[in-house]
Amino acid sequence: MTSTLIQVSHFSYRYNQESEVALKNVHLEVAAGEFVAMIGANGSGKSTLCNALVGLIPNYFVGYSEGRITVDGKDTASVSVGELSQTIGLVFQNPFNQLSYTADTVAEELAYGLGNRGVPRDEMFSKIKKIAELMQIDELLDKNPLELSGGQVQRVALASAIILEPKILVLDECTTQLDPIGSEQIMDIIKKLNESGITIVMVDHDMERVAELADKVYVLQHGSIVLGGTPEEVFCSPQLAEFSVSPPDYYEITKNVIQPGYREKDFALTESQAIALLQEVLYEDRNQEPQA
Numbered sequence: 313m314t315s316t317l318i319q320v321s322h323f324s325y326r327y328n329q330e331s332e333v334a335l336k337n338v339h340l341e342v343a344a345g346e347f348v349a350m351i352g353a354n355g356s357g358k359s360t361l362c363n364a365l366v367g368l369i370p371n372y373f374v375g376y377s378e379g380r381i382t383v384d385g386k387d388t389a390s391v392s393v394g395e396l397s398q399t400i401g402l403v404f405q406n407p408f409n410q411l412s413y414t415a416d417t418v419a420e421e422l423a424y425g426l427g428n429r430g431v432p433r434d435e436m437f438s439k440i441k442k443i444a445e446l447m448q449i450d451e452l453l454d455k456n457p458l459e460l461s462g463g464q465v466q467r468v469a470l471a472s473a474i475i476l477e478p479k480i481l482v483l484d485e486c487t488t489q490l491d492p493i494g495s496e497q498i499m500d501i502i503k504k505l506n507e508s509g510i511t512i513v514m515v516d517h518d519m520e521r522v523a524e525l526a527d528k529v530y531v532l533q534h535g536s537i538v539l540g541g542t543p544e545e546v547f548c549s550p551q552l553a554e555f556s557v558s559p560p561d562y563y564e565i566t567k568n569v570i571q572p573g574y575r576e577k578d579f580a581l582t583e584s585q586a587i588a589l590l591q592e593v594l595y596e597d598r599n600q601e602p603q604a
């Protein structure tokens with residue numbers, strides 16, 4: 313039986329100085345071990361929802377909220393962000409906001425959260441070594457965080473969240489500073505973390521990636537969840553375009569190549585599905601060619 317780790321119940325939020333709500337009656341559940349993707353146009357409320365999941369809303373931001381969010385049974389409005397961070401970690405959209413800037417080296421930056429939790433020194437060193445290898449930042453450990461490139465800061469920011477081993481990782485566009493190969497490496501790591509049992513909530517604009525990784529997708533528009541379901545349910549929805557979201561390119565490619573009704577499933581969402589489908593169709597066509 314799957315257990316619910318995050319329960320968002322009719323949650324609405326308005327930032328203090330804004331007249332419009334940023335989240336409107338959001339209702340969703342995330343089960344333990346699930347990989348959930350949040351998508352939607354700019355300004356649709358994705359980052360606000362991330363901040364609410366980790367308790368920064370309502371504990372740090374000034375505004376007005378309604379409804380309730382529980383994470384692993386804890387009401388985010390009733391416990392401190394520090395207490396919640398033992399269960400749920402956020403990787404910010406802007407990685408420069410993630411670092412404490414009180415540490416002289418990357419190693420100290422990584423030690424920061426562990427120190428706050430009273431992790432013994434030996435254990436701290438071994439965790440830092442392990443995460444540095446995983447994130448390919450071994451060479452940066454003695455560097456000052458202020459000297460890092462955007463991509464390096466992003467890797468350190470992710471490492472500083474992962475090293476705390478939260479049950480849930482919330483990733484708000486966590487590869488924006490990385491090149492395509494770097495992004496792919498990070499996504500492989502995130503996929504493996506999910507396979508090891510960590511629940512992932514990811515905000516992303518890369519639909520190919522969302523289709524590849526997510527178990528469930530939610531589409532936000534003007535602060536409301538307007539569509540939700542499996543990648544197939546969401547990306548095949550005729551309403552999708554209304555919400556300023558396009559399906560993965562593989563969907564359009566396969567839909568254009570394969571005649572409607574020719575196959576039971578005439579579309580693909582991921583690269584591997586597209587290759588398999590096109591190979592199957594080409595193989596059938598070749599076998600149907602008249603013999604010379």
Ligand SMILES: Nc1ncnc2c1ncn2[C@@H]1O[C@H](COP(=O)(O)OP(=O)(O)OP(=O)(O)O)[C@@H](O)[C@H]1O
Pocket residue numbers: 327328329330334352353354355356357358359360361405
């Ligand atoms: N700190 C803030 N103070 C006031 N208003 C904010 C703040 N952060 C976001 N907003 C407003 O809340 C709404 C939702 O913004 P949010 O950043 O959550 O959207 P988003 O979907 O994450 O956008 P993007 O894809 O551009 O990151 C927007 O109207 C935005 O202007």
